[in-house]
Amino acid sequence: MFQKAMLIYNGNAGQRDAEKILSQTAPILASKIPKLFLYQTQKPGDAEHFCRQHGEEVELVIVMGGDGTVHEAINGLAPLDTRPGLAILPAGTCNDFARSLNIPLNLKQAAELIAFNGVEREVDLVETDDRYFSNFWGTGLIAAASESIDEASKGMFGRLSYYMSALRTLSEQDTFRFKLEFDGRTVEDDAVMLLFMNGRSIGATEFPMDSIQMDDGLLNVLVVKEAGFTLLKEIFTAKTSVDWEENESTITQYMTSACKVTLDEAQTIDLDGEHYKGAHDTIRILKQHISVMVPSDVADINE
Structure with missing residues (x-):
């Protein structure tokens, strides 16, 4: 001990x-x-x-x-x-x-x-140009929702405040142009949200995606192409694992260990709840970089 x-x-x-x-x-x-x-x-x-x-x-x-x-x-x-x-x-x-x-x-x-x-389990952390995060990096819809949360409401309503804020911003979020460079490929498109996930939970809600693991040395990159209540329902109310098929969903998913992000103009970035303005970032996974105490009866932190 x-x-x-x-x-x-x-x-x-x-x-x-x-x-x-x-x-x-x-x-x-x-x-x-x-x-x-x-x-x-x-x-x-x-x-x-x-x-x-x-x-x-x-x-x-x-x-x-x-x-x-x-x-x-x-x-x-x-x-x-x-x-x-x-x-x-x-x-x-x-x-x-x-x-x-x-x-x-x-x-x-x-x-x-x-x-x-x-017991101690080694988990991934993620390094950006200036900071580190353990859970997520996001811009667009998620940053707008997080920024608009009223602190008094957050204290009174807890996780409900996150959903209320998301509902308000869904119909107001503009698209932005982005470029992702990873694994020898370049993706350029318009989106209302970019999300790099290391952890499964955002706003006290678990993303129902089996591919999100915290010790595999990979980030899950979600590109949200259009907003709407269908999207909110798809993310926040899914009860089982979701397989988002490319061209059949408002979400496209990539997996990578490192990515360079370039935005057409400076946007608010949400880094595990920390906000800053930026137009570019280099995001790199640090595989099993820190040991965290977790329940001993969990054989795998991702199960």
């Missing part, structure tokens, strides 16, 4: 909330980890800073928070020469990375997983 770990938690939560959450989890973790150091974030970027500064000093980094805090930690850990393991105590609205790895969403159960019966 781990001898030395650090626990990063969100200091922007109310003091009583933070104390309550820590009282549920820290004793469980401390019972099996002799040296457990607590780091409290106060502002954006703190989690990334803690991981860069202290990541190589511990065997395990435990992140208590949502996808934004996990994303920060990933960007702090990915560049390190010696990377500790990563464990997640899901405390956000969607917890998409945790969902993709079958990590319990109950905080006490997640802590027990780390302390007693979890």
Whole structure:
């Protein structure tokens, strides 16, 4: 078991909330980890800073928070020469990375997983020109939907706010011109959304695609050519695996380990919930780049 770990938690939560959450989890973790150091974030970027500064000093980094805090930690850990393991105590609205790895969403159960019966699995991360991501890179419809989420509504309605926002933007999203260069081929077309997926879950909804795996060294690239309620239903309400046939769907799928993306003009890019403007990016998979604690009874993280 781990001898030395650090626990990063969100200091922007109310003091009583933070104390309550820590009282549920820290004793469980401390019972099996002799040296457990607590780091409290106060502002954006703190989690990334803690991981860069202290990541190589511990065997395990435990992140208590949502996808934004996990994303920060990933960007702090990915560049390190010696990377500790990563464990997640899901405390956000969607917890998409945790969902993709079958990590319990109950905080006490997640802590027990780390302390007693979890196992380490090596998973892929993805490098862009300037940042890293664990779950997805997207522009067009998905970025517009994410940007328009009202924070108050997000806190009150959780995952429902994502769907409400998507419904509002579906009829408003313009097409844009793009070029993809990968595996010796070039694809140029118009789209309303580009999506590079490493994880299965977005907005607390699992994409029903068997080809999305988190340790195969491949990205799933989805090109959405036109928007409509049929598309929303196809993605968010499918109950079984979906096989999107080229020329018979609003979605075209490619799989690659690296891709250069060029947009006709700068667009909002959504990188695991982090937004920035850009017109080009180079996206490259880092196969099995980090070890994450997952349930021991899951033989394969993608099953």
